[in-house]
Amino acid sequence: ATPPDTLVQAWTIDDIISLDPAEIFEFTASEIAGNTYERLINYDYKDVSKIYGEVAESWTVSPDGKTFTFKIRPNKKFASGNPLTAEDVAFSLQRAVLLDKSPAFILGQFGLTKDNVKDKIKASGNDVTVELDKAYAPTFVLYCMTSTVASVVDKKLVMQNEKDGDLGYGWLKTHYAGSGPFSIRDWKANEVVVLERNPHFEKKTPLARVIYRHIKETATQRLLLEKGDVDVARNLNPEELKALSTNTDIKVASGPKGGVWYLGLNQKNPNLAKPEVRQALKYLVDYSAIADTIMKNQAEVHQAFLPKGFLGAINENQYKLDVAKAKELLAKAGLKDGFTVTMDTRSTADTTGMAQAIQQTFAQAGVKLEIIPGDGKQTLTKYRARQHDIYIGRWGPDYQDPNTNADTFAANDDNSDGAKAKPLAWRNAWDPGPLTTQTRAAVLEKDAEKRAAMYKDLQQAVLDNGPFVIMLQEIEVMASRKNVDGIVIGPSFDTNSVAQAKKN
Amino acid sequence: MTKPLLEVEDLRVRFHLRTGIVEAVRGVSFQLGHERLGIVGESGSGKSQTGRAILGLTPPPGEVVAKRLTFDGIDLLTASKRTLRTLRGGRISMVMQDPKYSLNPVMTIGEQIIEAYQAHRKASRGEARDKTLAMLEAVKMRDPSRVFSLYPHEVSGGMGQRAMIAMMLVTDPDMLIADEPTSALDVTVQMEVLRILDELVAERGMGLIFISHDLKLVSSFCDRVLVMYAGHVVEELEARHLREAKHPYTQGLMNCLPKLKDDIRPLPTLNRDPAWAL
Amino acid sequence: MLDIQNLSVVFGTGRLRVDAVKDVSFHVEPGASFGLVGESGSGKSTVLRAVCGLAPISGGRVMVNGQAVKSPRDKSFYRTAQMVFQDPYASLHPRHTVDRTLSEPLAIHGEKNAEARILEALREVGLGPSFRFRYPHQLSGGQRQRIAIARALILRPKILLLDEPTSALDASVQAEVLNLLDELRVRLGLTYVLVSHDLAVVAHLCDRLLVMRQGEAVEETTAAALRSGQAANEYTRALIQASQGFARDGVEPVLV
Amino acid sequence: MTGAPLVQQPSGARAWLLSPEPASRWQARLGRFYLGWRAFSKNPLAVLGLGVVLLLILVAIFADLIAPYSPIIGGNLRTERLLPPSAAHWFGTDDLARDIFSRVVYGSRTTLWVVMLVAIIATPIGLAMGTVAGYLGGWVDTVLMRITDIFLAFPRLILALAFVAALGPGIDNAIIAIAITSWPPYARIARAETLTIRNSDFIAAVKLQGASTPRIILGHVVPLCLSSLIVRVTLDMAGIILTAAGLGFLGLGAQPPMPEWGAMVATGRNYLIDQWWVAAMPGAAIFVVSLGFNLLGDGLRDVLDPKAAK
Amino acid sequence: MIRGGGHAGALRFLLTKTVKFILVLATTLLGLIAVTFFIGRVVPIDPVLAIVGDRAPPHVYERARQELGLDRPLAEQFVIYVKKAVTGDFGNSVLTTNPVMTDIMNTFPATLELATLGTLIGVFVGVPLGVLAAVRRGSWIDQLVRLLGLVGYSVPIFWLGLMGLLLFYAKLGWVEGPGRLDVTYSYLYTPVTGVVLIDTLMQGQMDAFWNAVSHVALPACLLGYFSLAYISRMTRSFMLNELAQEYVIAARVKGLSEIRVIWRHALRNAAVPLVTVIALSYANLLEGSVLTETVFAWPGLGQYITNSLQNADMNAVLGGTLIIGTVFVLLNLLSDLLYHLLDPRTRR
């Protein structure tokens, strides 16, 4: 049994590699940062279009659309007891750019670089101003400011632990300097993360402690949950969830997430490069059967690259399993008898399950699919080198703005092998033609409605012709003990909140 | 010779093997008083099994039956395990062929002798030690206290065999079975060991069963000789009268040996008569 | 035929150094039979093994058939000298039939008509063709020793080195093997070097013999001298004495 | 010709086999084999083990005939997933609506392949390393044994994992990885055995006949090491199947949808508590076959390696 | 006199042994490093990805690659590796950001705890069982040991683990579930040795101690079973060998009780080869409990290395492998020493 003031969650947390918000980019760590750090602004978990200030009280945009000014709430304190000032906010944003870790590009896309960031981001009194290089769509800028990389860190504390001008990076990787509802007390890699109530947070959390335990086996997670040795199990599979549905001590909650499951069709493969083949394959996936069985409670059918809940997302699904149509298309492409193709598949239960289901429906039209299993890093390495035929994988948005997915699915500035940027379009060796320019234009469109329409067009183009068979949108499920209440499953992985969770 | 020490009548040792029953000893009968009895015969004739059966040490698939098997009036066949144990090592002992294999390699010689003594006599360690040293002295060990703390592999074959004799005689048994006690030793050492054995037997008045395949040796060492062939005794005779042996097997065994003194060639060989085995 | 001058054999170095044979010399005429006697560890086997190249020659000279031996020995050497080992249970490959054992030397030396040679070799050692396809475990000790002799003879060597060929055998079987050896030597004109710790066996088979002790040659003498009880050396006398059987003080050995 | 005379004289055939005077090489060999078989067949458990192994081979050969469904193409995902054992699906169905019985049947091929390939790769490597090191001694021995030690000191599963990672996942690579990690103990056994043989008189005897070193090693030393090695390899088979299963469990073994028992158990572990049959059926198959190999190895040990059987 | 000589001999023996040991250790470790290193380089996983993630911009990726030294020639990388490894610096783990040595110090005690308990069970149950089986050859106890052994060799460990959890934890509630300690107790003690059982006991936290015992019981018994299966069979075969020796008959001739003959004479001799077997099985448990650790959510070395390997965290893999290799060689040495201690014949 677990203590009444402690929430224990069973989860696979072996993807955490850093606790520094300037570096955090993984699912688990993002969620933890979401519960332990505050950002400048945030959006309403229920209605993503509503953006509100978290550390900022309010903000204004200059007429030319290039300067954003945030007014910081007074009297805020960090968990350390240090006051939270505009100085800390500016430092945090500058620091993210200066450290230039993986997520730094989210800020970098506004023309903020190591060299200019000290001039572009400034604190004065209670205000923080951010100066951009172009007049981007305000929604784009604001959504980016809600991501983990824009979390506010305790400048004083961090700089106390600075070493060799690393802006406290070495220290913060494994420590905590934030102002969120909880503070991070302990992280043991592959074992446990312990969060503890932040006494200085305005709205005192009902729970004193939240513990994430690393449990790899789902069956083990389930046993622990049923015995009450954990309060929440995060990685249960559909069958386990179904079995638990008869257990009156346990309830299941779910919410859609931004991740989409897709097949990437490498255009270097001559067969896959044929438009008819790309279309045919889209008719050869039994979307609903997969969503209803293998991925039940874990995903729902969704075929456009923007997930439900994003500005301009297309939520209608135009493809379904249609073998006859697929055969017709294949015949048109001169592949009446089908062809053989490989698929690099990460050897996790759900991915392999889907891959095998797809393998079966492909076979109905004569497409012989060979599954090449590998662990995540391995398949990814191959994918990034454009050496696959088909890649099955999941893509999660980096921030809440549609540009994040459009930029990767529909834009490709340089399709040569030596290209620097490696968006998904590039990885599949696809030159989207005019779509790239359209994507670039959409970021600058100030009118939200027009902007939405532009993204709809982009999605449709990819749906019709793109080398992506987008199949499902992720759903996050949590099975918890009956007495657990108040856990919020937000739309992205950094918005799962335990701040108001309690145990009755 | 008054009441015999050991009486054996129709002793049989059978092994129940997968391939059938092997009778290694088939109806051996003899009596032993305070004398030296030799048992000879070729390899596999059942000499060792006879000796072991008397001590109740026939290995597992084996079975011992006899009309009579008594030691000093005690029926060895029906005696309890406990009784047998007090007899073994206490009143009946056995010296085995090869000291290399029959001494426990991981215990010092002293310890092994003390262990044998303490198994039968209530004695403190000190007493047992003294007795052990005395015994080592009795078997003409040159530096008993040194030998006491040596491991079996650290002594020569002759020393090992003497240690073995010391171990087996430390409890003053009434009867000793010596199963080829010297055949692993060099001829010159062999004589030394035999001399020691001879002296001890004479001094203590023990009954001795001396098992060997060497007819020459047995006849010169023992009072009486049993000749075994295929599991039973083909002839029993006084050692002095060996030359007058009647059984062709015994005669053959004696004749086929090359002799220093006269040079017969070709050597006479043994023509086995199947009837001997019956 | 065989001439050994100042042979010494050393095994190991440093603390592990063993001087197995020290400065031993003897000479064997063609067609003669020479004996080596001594107790366990006196270096008898090592002398034979040194001749064959199974033990290192650390000093001295070994001449076979008038030629100094080469290391490693060449094929012609193996056709001149062959050895028979002490333990017939250990000297035959347990997984090879008699046929295989006997055909191996023929195959190595590329000899023709193996079939006939094998049958002949078997006949020579008094075994019929029915033994040809038996495995060692189907043979008695005496039969095994005969096979070992057949194997040694199949290449028609001139010298046979016999390392205690009968000491693992029962007395009755020993007689048969000794008779066989005796007869073969005469018939095939072989030269023997026989090792044994049994004086009677050596005296039976050899004309001359060398007594060894702890690697050294004690004395060279003749079988006739042994018979008449003449021995210069005390050690030799002790050996003679011991071979007579046990002697209680004052009592003469019963059997002589 | 009828079988009658034979039936009437069973002792005739046996007498021929056991003849102490075989008339030909073949008779000698058969006789030896028969003796071994007789000792072996006295051990009912060993015969059972042999039966299991033979069954495995038969099932692998006739998988096409035995399996009622395709092992790869499943049924309707909505209606035929995770069905419990029934008359239609003896072992039930798995998460992709495939018949588990058919998959187990086809999986026997993979298992057999694993077992055979490992035996063919690892045994000769171990044998060669061990006999050469043991026979030649000296620095050759030192070098070869140091290499063996290094491989022995390596965490076995990790070495296998590393090799699979390097070669890419897949059953053949898994097999190579397992083979590479399983030879060192064989080398040690072969060496130990060689050391006891190399100074024996019968080796000295062939040396005296002028045999070359390769001839001695191949013709005289190897056959004697082989029996204890065969026993050891047979006993290891279970471990090999389980290591393959373990690699499958970690996702590095056989490629889906190829039916491999270990991988099947690995999938099944997700359904272990409620849909027990998904893991239990292939698990039972692994167990039975391992047990079969173990029993067989035990029996072979009694026949081939009388030393160990004592 | 001989005693004195014995001591000097023992000393010299120890000395040569130590020198030899260091040589063996050095060459073995060098071999291990070489093999691991080159495996690490041929693995088709991009280690940079593990650090920067999939979505890192190109310049971040490039910088990380340079920091790892991956742009240098292979031979140079190897030399750097060896140089550092010799000073005990295996670098930092990519996954946990800690120095690999620290990680190993954190995870190894967990594995050690489990493997040690497993081996203890294996020895204290397996040896008597094996002895009994040998003494009562062919009896039911022999059959039982045989069966235990065969099942132990044949059952997949992860299957048995999950079934054990289901039965003893979920259904019967006899033991605590996966993990080393309930969260309630996690912060009641300060880790000193890293072995929870010892730490809690030393700090007098009896509740926590019993909780830890309850947690470790099932996985330890499971590993214990596997080691028992092996040890009992080997004990049996060694004992059969010893019981057939002449000295056992000699001991019986002396009139010793059967118990003394078996346990003091025969087992004492069988112990000599048994030591090696036990050390080997211990080494196997130390390295091979990856699957058990996964099932029981046991944060041990096996899991750590496997996880690192899958993420191309070569520093961690190398460090872990070297540690296990060292432990293996150490265990070898230990069993060698014990061998010499137990068997006077090998003391020269």
Ligand SMILES: Nc1ncnc2c1ncn2[C@@H]1O[C@H](COP(=O)(O)OP(=O)(O)OP(=O)(O)O)[C@@H](O)[C@H]1O
């Ligand atoms: N454990 C056993 N199982 C089956 N047969 C056995 C066993 N022990 C001995 N025998 C058989 O019993 C017979 C007699 O053996 P024993 O040891 O008494 O012979 P021996 O006369 O002492 O011979 P040796 O001179 O070789 O010592 C032999 O044929 C032998 O094969």
Ligand SMILES: Nc1ncnc2c1ncn2[C@@H]1O[C@H](COP(=O)(O)OP(=O)(O)OP(=O)(O)O)[C@@H](O)[C@H]1O
């Ligand atoms: N390979 C070897 N390495 C080291 N020492 C050896 C070796 N072979 C023989 N010796 C030693 O050489 C000495 C002579 O041995 P050898 O075998 O020649 O004696 P032997 O007279 O044949 O004795 P036995 O009658 O016991 O056969 C012995 O002390 C023996 O220990």
Ligand SMILES: [Mg+2]
């Ligand atoms: Mg005997």
Ligand SMILES: [Mg+2]
């Ligand atoms: Mg010799």
